[in-house]
Amino acid sequence: MTKKAVILAAGEGKRLRPFTETMPKVMLPIANKPLLEYVFDATRKSGIDEIVVVVGYKKEVIMEYFKDYKNIKITYVTQDRQLGTAHALLQAKKHIKDSFIVLAGDNIVDPDSIVKLLKDQSEYSLLIKEHPHPSKYGVVFFENRSIRRIVEKPKEDVGKYISTGIYKLPRSVFTDIERCASEGTHALSSVIQSLVDKGKHINTVLAKSWMDIVYPWDLISVNEVMIQGIAASTSGVIEKAVTLKGPVTIGKNTKIYSGCYIVGPVVIGDSCEIGPNACIFPSTSIGNNTVVHPFSEIRSSVIMDDVHIASNSHISHTVIGKGCIIGDSFSTITGKTMIEVDNEFKRLETPIGAMVGEDCIIESHVVVDPGEIIGRKCKISPMKHIIKNIPSESKVM
Amino acid sequence: MLLESLKRLDYRGYDSAGVAIIDKKLAVYKEVGEIVNVEKKIPLLKGTTGVGHTRWATHGSVTKENAHPHVSCDKKIAIVHNGIIENFSKLKEELKKKGHTFLSQTDSEVIAHLIDDAYKGNLEDAVVSAVKKIQGSYSIVAVSEDEPEKIVGVRKESPLVIGVGDSENFLASDITAFLKYTKQVIFLDDGELCVLTKNSISVFDKNRKSIKKKENLITWDVKDAEKSGFAHFMLKEIYEQPDTVHQVLRGRISEIEETIAFPEPVEKLLSKEISSVHIVACGTSFYAGLIGKYLIEQLTNIPVFVELASEYRYFGSRNESSLVIAITQSGETADTLAALREAQMSGCKTLVVTNVIGSTATRISDGYILQQSGPEIGVAATKTFTSQIIVLFLIALKMALLQKKLGSDELYNYIFHLKELPRQVRDVLERSNDIIAIAKHLKDAKSVFFIGRGINYPLSLEGALKLKEISYIHAEGFAAGELKHGPFALLTKETPVVAIVTQDETYEKILANIGEIKARGSTVVAIAEEKDIEIENHADFVLRFPSSSHVLPCIAITVVLQLLAYHVALLRKCPIDKPRNLAKSVTVE
Numbered sequence: 001m002t003k004k005a006v007i008l009a010a011g012e013g014k015r016l017r018p019f020t021e022t023m024p025k026v027m028l029p030i031a032n033k034p035l036l037e038y039v040f041d042a043t044r045k046s047g048i049d050e051i052v053v054v055v056g057y058k059k060e061v062i063m064e065y066f067k068d069y070k071n072i073k074i075t076y077v078t079q080d081r082q083l084g085t086a087h088a089l090l091q092a093k094k095h096i097k098d099s100f101i102v103l104a105g106d107n108i109v110d111p112d113s114i115v116k117l118l119k120d121q122s123e124y125s126l127l128i129k130e131h132p133h134p135s136k137y138g139v140v141f142f143e144n145r146s147i148r149r150i151v152e153k154p155k156e157d158v159g160k161y162i163s164t165g166i167y168k169l170p171r172s173v174f175t176d177i178e179r180c181a182s183e184g185t186h187a188l189s190s191v192i193q194s195l196v197d198k199g200k201h202i203n204t205v206l207a208k209s210w211m212d213i214v215y216p217w218d219l220i221s222v223n224e225v226m227i228q229g230i231a232a233s234t235s236g237v238i239e240k241a242v243t244l245k246g247p248v249t250i251g252k253n254t255k256i257y258s259g260c261y262i263v264g265p266v267v268i269g270d271s272c273e274i275g276p277n278a279c280i281f282p283s284t285s286i287g288n289n290t291v292v293h294p295f296s297e298i299r300s301s302v303i304m305d306d307v308h309i310a311s312n313s314h315i316s317h318t319v320i321g322k323g324c325i326i327g328d329s330f331s332t333i334t335g336k337t338m339i340e341v342d343n344e345f346k347r348l349e350t351p352i353g354a355m356v357g358e359d360c361i362i363e364s365h366v367v368v369d370p371g372e373i374i375g376r377k378c379k380i381s382p383m384k385h386i387i388k389n390i391p392s393e394s395k396v397m
Numbered sequence: 398m399l400l401e402s403l404k405r406l407d408y409r410g411y412d413s414a415g416v417a418i419i420d421k422k423l424a425v426y427k428e429v430g431e432i433v434n435v436e437k438k439i440p441l442l443k444g445t446t447g448v449g450h451t452r453w454a455t456h457g458s459v460t461k462e463n464a465h466p467h468v469s470c471d472k473k474i475a476i477v478h479n480g481i482i483e484n485f486s487k488l489k490e491e492l493k494k495k496g497h498t499f500l501s502q503t504d505s506e507v508i509a510h511l512i513d514d515a516y517k518g519n520l521e522d523a524v525v526s527a528v529k530k531i532q533g534s535y536s537i538v539a540v541s542e543d544e545p546e547k548i549v550g551v552r553k554e555s556p557l558v559i560g561v562g563d564s565e566n567f568l569a570s571d572i573t574a575f576l577k578y579t580k581q582v583i584f585l586d587d588g589e590l591c592v593l594t595k596n597s598i599s600v601f602d603k604n605r606k607s608i609k610k611k612e613n614l615i616t617w618d619v620k621d622a623e624k625s626g627f628a629h630f631m632l633k634e635i636y637e638q639p640d641t642v643h644q645v646l647r648g649r650i651s652e653i654e655e656t657i658a659f660p661e662p663v664e665k666l667l668s669k670e671i672s673s674v675h676i677v678a679c680g681t682s683f684y685a686g687l688i689g690k691y692l693i694e695q696l697t698n699i700p701v702f703v704e705l706a707s708e709y710r711y712f713g714s715r716n717e718s719s720l721v722i723a724i725t726q727s728g729e730t731a732d733t734l735a736a737l738r739e740a741q742m743s744g745c746k747t748l749v750v751t752n753v754i755g756s757t758a759t760r761i762s763d764g765y766i767l768q769q770s771g772p773e774i775g776v777a778a779t780k781t782f783t784s785q786i787i788v789l790f791l792i793a794l795k796m797a798l799l800q801k802k803l804g805s806d807e808l809y810n811y812i813f814h815l816k817e818l819p820r821q822v823r824d825v826l827e828r829s830n831d832i833i834a835i836a837k838h839l840k841d842a843k844s845v846f847f848i849g850r851g852i853n854y855p856l857s858l859e860g861a862l863k864l865k866e867i868s869y870i871h872a873e874g875f876a877a878g879e880l881k882h883g884p885f886a887l888l889t890k891e892t893p894v895v896a897i898v899t900q901d902e903t904y905e906k907i908l909a910n911i912g913e914i915k916a917r918g919s920t921v922v923a924i925a926e927e928k929d930i931e932i933e934n935h936a937d938f939v940l941r942f943p944s945s946s947h948v949l950p951c952i953a954i955t956v957v958l959q960l961l962a963y964h965v966a967l968l969r970k971c972p973i974d975k976p977r978n979l980a981k982s983v984t985v986e
Contacts, residue, residue: 022827045586049613055626060826064636067625071556071584076626233534235481253648271643273653289643289819291652306643306819323820359820 002099002118005048006092009105010056010079018357018376018392019321023061026105031227031267031285036105044072046114052092054079084186086177093174104165113207117168122203127166129210137162138189147202150189164210216355219302219319224283227265317351321358328364335370416449417466417475423542427464448538450477467506469513470497473542478505479570480535480555521592524549538568548593552585559583566593583610629973631775635959638780639819644769645784650812657795662764666748668799671720674701677709677736678724681778686724687855689789696797706736715743722748726781728756750788752781775974777867779959783952814948824943825956835922835938836964842893848877849897850907856897856951863962867973877910890918898925911935924957
C-alpha cells in the first residue's frame with residue numbers, strides 16, 4: 001500500500017501578488033491556517049505516514065511554521081529554480097522507494113478522495129473533478145476511466161472534468177520525467193500525456209471536493225467554505241455584554257471588549273484586541289495579534305496577522321495582508337466588478353471589496369473601490385479615494 | 398522508565414513534574430521544578446502501571462499541589478491532562494456541591510473528580526461520561542487503583558500517541574517520550590479513546606465503536622525532525638523571532654486599555670521607591686543588560702549599573718533601596734545565581750528575567766518575568782536575546798508609568814509601535830539575500846570591528862560576540878568615539894568594520910567616525926535605516942533595517958547582526974550549533 005506523498009510547495013503564486021511577495025502561495029491563510037496545513041491534514045487522515053515537501057520560493061516561512069507539526073514525518077527538499085511540476089517532483093526522487101502520491105500544496109482536497117485514489121487498483125491514477133469553468137485548468141478527456149488526452153488551459157470551455165494534479169504514480173515515473181526533461185518538458189501533465197501516447201493505461205478517479213486558489217479574491221470564497229468546518233471554541237477574555245452567535249472561535253490571550261457583536265462562522269486568532277462595540281459578521285477570519293478599534297464593522301473578510309484597524313471602519317469582502325495599519329473610517333465599497341485578468345476583462349460572479357497587501361499604512365478616511373488591489377508597503381494619505389490598482393511600495397499623496 | 402520518558406520531553410520546558418504509580422495502591426509523587434526533584438522523592442517502586450506529566454502553568458500558579466497527576470477524593474483515580482478546560486469553574490462548583498474537595502487551583506483537577514463521580518467499576522465508561530461534560534481542548538490519561546492493569550486515554554485538539562511495545566504499551570503527547578522503547582506508534586485522532594493494558598490496545602471512536610487503527614513505524618531521527626528542514630537550530634531560531642517577539646508581549650500589553658501588566662509580585666517590586674537599578678548577568682544576557690541600562694535610564698532617569706554576575710558577587714556596591722535585576726536565559730547560570738543570593742543577603746529586592754519557569758532563579762528571587770521564547774537549542778543565543786531586550790523595555794515603561802514619568806499619549810505610542818515589532822523582524826528576514834552577499838566579504842577576515850554609539854554600542858558588542866562564538870573570527874565591539882583612544886592601532890586595511898548607524902543625535906558623529914576608518918583603508922559595512930540615502934556616500938556596503946522602527950530599532954538591527962554572523966560561519970563551514978568549548982547552560986562558576 002502506498003504510504004508516501006510528495007507535496008509540491010515551491011511555487012510563488014505570481015497571480016496572487018501582492019500577498020505572495022513575502023510568502024509562498026501555500027502559506028496563504030484560510031480560516032487562520034495555511035493552505036498547506038489543510039493538505040498535510042488531509043494526507044495524514046488518508047493513511048499516508050510520510051511526506052516529502054518540495055520547497056523553493058520563501059521556504060523558511062514554511063519550515064518555521066511547521067516546526068511543531070509532528071503528527072507525520074516531514075522531509076524537505078529544495079527546488080532552486082521553479083521550472084515546472086515534473087522538475088519539482090524530480091527533486092524528491094531519492095526519498096521515494098515505492099509507489100507514491102503527489103499533490104499540490106495549494107489545493108484543498110478532502111481525505112476521502114485521497115483514500116479513493118490510494119485504493120485504486122491501477123498503477124497510474126489521476127484524481128479528477130467536475131468543474132464549471134474547465135478552461136482555467138488541464139481538461140481531462142477519457143474513455144472507460146482511462147485517460148486519452150489532457151489539454152492544458154484550452155481557449156474555450158470544452159470538456160467537463162479537470163485534472164486536480166493529484167496522482168498516484170509508480171517509482172518508475174522518475175525515469176519518464178528525466179527522459180522528458182532531456183527533451184525540455186518540465187510539466188507533469190506533459191509527462192503523463194507522453195505516457196498516454198505510448199499506450200500506458202492511466203486511470204481516472206473522481207474527487208469529492210477539491211478547491212483551488214488562483215486570484216486574490218478566491219481567498220474570500222474559499223475562506224467562506226472552509227470556515228464552516230471549524231468547530232467553535234473560545235478562550236481568552238470575553239467581557240460582559242458581548243454577543244456571540246453561531247460558531248465563533250477565539251484564540252488564546254485575545255480580548256473581546258464589551259458591546260461587541262460577533263456572528264459566526266468567525267475565527268479570531270491569538271492575542272487580538274477587539275472592540276469595544278465592534279461588529280464582526282459571518283465568514284470572517286482575523287489572524288493573530290490584530291487590533292480592531294471601536295465601531296468598526298468587518299464582514300466576509302480575511303484579515304491576516306499583526307493588522308491594526310482603527311475606529312469606524314467598514315470592511316467587507318476584503319483581504320488585508322499582515323502588518324497593515326489602517327486609519328479610522330476606512331471604507332471598502334463592495335460590488336460585482338469588472339476585473340482585468342491576464343489582459344482580459346471579466347465580470348466577477350461574487351461581490352468583492354479591497355485587496356490590501358502586507359505592511360501598508362493607510363491613513364484616515366480612505367475609500368477603496370471594489371476589487372482594487374493595493375500592493376505591499378504602500379502609503380496612502382488621508383481622504384483618498386482609490387479607484388485603480390496601486391503597485392507595491394508606492395505612495396498615494 | 399516514566400521519569401526517563403519525561404526527561405525526553407524536557408526540551409519543551411516545564412515548571413513542575415509528577416508521576417503516579419500503581420503498586421497495589423496508587424501513589425503520587427510530584428514537585429515543583431526539575432524532574433530530578435521528583436526522582437529524589439520516589440522510593441524503589443515495583444508498580445508496572447503509571448502516568449507522568451510535566452506542567453507549564455496555565456490555570457493556577459506553580460505549586461506542588463497544582464502539579465500533575467491529580468487524584469480523586471479517595472485517591473484511587475489519578476489523571477494527567479494537557480490542554481485547557483474552558484468550563485472548569487462551573488464544573489468545580491457543581492462537584493463541590495456534591496461533596497468533592499479540591500486540593501489545587503487547576504482546571505485539570507476537575508477531570509479526576511468527574512471521573513470519580515462517574516466511576517462504577519469501569520474506567521473507560523467513567524472517562525467517557527466525564528469528557529462529555531468538558532468543554533475545551535484536552536488529552537487526558539487516567540489510571541485507577543481498582544483496575545491496576547489499565548490505562549485510559551482520550552484526546553481532543555491536544556496530541557496523544559500510543560507506543561506499541563512488547564508486553565508493554567505507552568501513551569504520550571509526543572513520540573519522543575517513548576522512542577527509546579518502541580518505534581511502533583498509533584496516532585489517536587480527535588474524539589478517540591484508547592484503553593491500554595500490558596498486552597492489549599483497543600481504540601474506540603466518539604460513539605464507543607471499536608475501531609482498528611494503523612500502526613506506524615517511526616524511522617526518522619528525532620533531532621532532525623526538530624530542526625524542521627533548517628540547516629541549523631540557530632537559523633531556525635532566528636526565523637522564529639517574528640513569533641517570539643509576539644510571544645514576549647503576549648498578555649502583557651493592551652492597546653485598547655493602554656496598559657502594561659506584569660504578575661503581581663513584579664508590579665509590587667517596580668512600584669517601590671527605587672534609588673538605583675543593578676543589572677547582573679553573563680554573556681549575551683549581560684549585553685542585553687547594557688541595552689537595558691539605556692532604556693531604563695532614558696525613561697525613568699534612575700541610575701542603572703550593569704555588572705557581570707561573576708564580578709558583582711565579590712565586588713560592587715550594595716544598597717537596600719536598589720533593585721537588582723538578574724538576567725539568565727536558563728535560570729540556572731551558576732554565576733548569576735550566586736550574585737542573586739549575594740544581593741538578597743545584602744537586603745536588595747531581586748527581579749529575574751528568565752526563559753525557564755520553575756528554574757532556580759525564579760524560586761530564589763522576589764519576582765520573575767518570563768521571556769516566553771520557547772526552548773533555545775543553538776548555543777549562540779538569538780531569540781532569547783531579543784526577548785530579553787523587550788522584557789527590559791517593558792520593565793522600563795512600567796517603572797516610568799508607576800513613577801508618573803510617562804504621559805498617556807507617549808504610552809499609547811510605545812504600545813502601538815511595540816505591536817509592530819514582529820513585522821520589522823519579518824522585514825529583515827526578507828532581506829537575508831543582501832546579508833548573504835555581505836557575508837562573503839567578511840568570511841576571510843582575520844579580525845572584524847563592530848562600532849556604534851549610544852544604545853548601538855552594546856549592540857556592537859553583541860554583534861562581535863555572535864561572530865566570534867560561531868565563526869571563530871576574532872571580533873571586537875567598540876563605542877565609536879573610543880576608536881581614536883586606542884583601538885585604531887589595531888585597524889588595518891584587512892580589518893572590515895561593521896558600523897551601526899541610526900538617524901539620531903549621534904548621526905553626524907558616526908559618519909565622521911566612518912570617515913576616519915575609511916581614511917585608513919578599511920572596508921566599512923554600515924547597518925542603516927531604509928530611508929537613509931546619505932550613508933551610501935560613506936560606507937562601502939549598506940545593510941538595511943526598516944525605518945519604521947520608531948521604538949526599539951535595536952531588535953531589527955540585532956536580527957541583521959545574527960544573520961550576518963550565521964552566514965559568515967556557514968561560509969566558513971563552522972559547527973554553528975555546537976561551537977567548540979561552549980555549552981548552552983553554564984551551571985558551573
